Amino acid sequence: MNKLNLIVNGERYELELDTRTTLLDTLREHLHLTGTKKGCDHGQCGACTVMVNGERINSCLSFAVMHDEDEVTTIEGLGEPDNMHPMQEAFVKHDGYQCGYCTPGQICSAVAVLDEIRKGVPSHVTEDINAVPDFTNMEMRERMSGNICRCGAYSNIAEAMADVAGLEMAGNAA
Numbered sequence: 001m002n003k004l005n006l007i008v009n010g011e012r013y014e015l016e017l018d019t020r021t022t023l024l025d026t027l028r029e030h031l032h033l034t035g036t037k038k039g040c041d042h043g044q045c046g047a048c049t050v051m052v053n054g055e056r057i058n059s060c061l062s063f064a065v066m067h068d069e070d071e072v073t074t075i076e077g078l079g080e081p082d083n084m085h086p087m088q089e090a091f092v093k094h095d096g097y098q099c100g101y102c103t104p105g106q107i108c109s110a111v112a113v114l115d116e117i118r119k120g121v122p123s124h125v126t127e128d129i130n131a132v133p134d135f136t137n138m139e140m141r142e143r144m145s146g147n148i149c150r151c152g153a154y155s156n157i158a159e160a161m162a163d164v165a166g167l168e169m170a171g172n173a174a
């Protein structure tokens with residue numbers, strides 16, 4: 001067993017966990033934050049995507065003990081039904097889901113993707129890796145390729161992201 005501290009959605013948790021406990025199982029089984037989903041448990045679907053210190057990771061591929069004192073943001077921390085994050089609002093507006101199982105991971109990933117583009121992190125489709133990438137449909141689709149949706153809501157997810165990116169470019173989004 002290992003002791004560790006996690007800051008999850010702004011709240012500090014002191015935990016004692018088996019070394020082999022993944023961050024995903026810690027969130028779901030120990031902290032009861034079940035918004036983060038377990039799809040494959042093998043790093044292949046993106047359903048477990050959360051943000052750690054502002055960057056997205058697959059929480060099923062990461063042991064909790066690797067994150068002592070890290071700040072984790074899950075879908076619950078992004079917004080609430082009566083106070084949604086702009087990306088959550090955009091997913092509702094553009095019908096970016098059907099069954100919803102992949103949706104928490106898609107939304108966490110989408111928020112982090114726009115941040116990556118804003119910070120100038122290149123992707124495989126960025127033509128000039130020295131320039132800040134544009135908020136293009138191709139950039140967003142490439143960066144979202146690790147988030148699988150069995151319902152095939154991809155085009156609506158891309159529309160939701162474009163909507164938020166457009167708002168951000170106009171300086172209107174939070």
Ligand code: FES
Pocket residue numbers: 037038039040041042043044045046047048049058059060061
């Ligand atoms: S559950 Fe982590 S990538 Fe599928």
Ligand code: FES
Pocket residue numbers: 096097098099100101102103148149150151152153
């Ligand atoms: S909405 Fe069903 S898996 Fe994506």
